[in-house]
Amino acid sequence: MPELPEVEFYRKLSERVLDRPIKGVDAPDAWYLKRGATARSLRAGLRGRAFVAARRIGKLLLLDGSDGTPTLGLHFGMSGRLIVDGVAGVDDLMYASNKDLGAWDRFRVRFSDGGDLRMRDPRRLGGVELDPDEERLGPDALMVSAGELARILGVSNAPVKARLMDQARLAGVGNLIADEVLWRAGVDPRRPASAFDSAEVKRLHRHLRKTIADFLDRGGSHTGDLLPHRVRGGVCPKDGVSLERAQVGGRTTYWCPTHQR
DNA sequence: ATTGTGGCCTGCCCGC
């Protein structure tokens, strides 16, 4: 998916729909409705109401309604995009097609003024739910404190990268952000999460915050300094040595064997 | 409980 920065752009875009009466809901793909949501329950919950707030926790976008209205939860998988009144939240999404094709519209909320909010997701890896359990997510990666990060890494023997990407502990870090943060911080992604002293946790925390801030400034998770070299045969732009490539935490991982320790 | 694995679903890109 979109990682945290993209979902933040979606959140901002979705503010356009606040306070607009909802006329209807199109949910043509039952697979796309999660945790018991149905086209019927979505219509019953939303029609005639309005959203009043757009929140984000990690990669989950939350649209709150006025009193008595269920909260709509949107998650975007790896290829989902948000389109409001025909305007897309991001221009480009790696690994997703940018073709304009109605067949990929999996979900739509229509407003009585004629506009709409759509989720376009070629791979159908995203989804829609009502009243999502927000407790299933850890603190947002943009807001997390160094102390919390220390606790998140904890005593775990799991690779630090897996821990950073565990949404139940820390919400918002995906594969690209994880690789970029660890590369900037000079940390081997395979290191056990417990093997960090407080100075190292602080350094990791600083790079986590700075990386996400940079990605928000630059326009997305694909703007990393490591990213262009994150290919087979790629070379570390700091050290000029070949990057390592392996599965870590179940995801393809690139790192520099020279400066990531 | 924690951690790793496989699978989901579809499109794209590369090499033959």
Add this chain to the structure above:
DNA sequence: TGCGGGCAGGCCACAA
């Protein structure tokens, strides 16, 4: 030009 394999920014169910 056509085709098969590999790959993909995420997440969930399941097993050890």
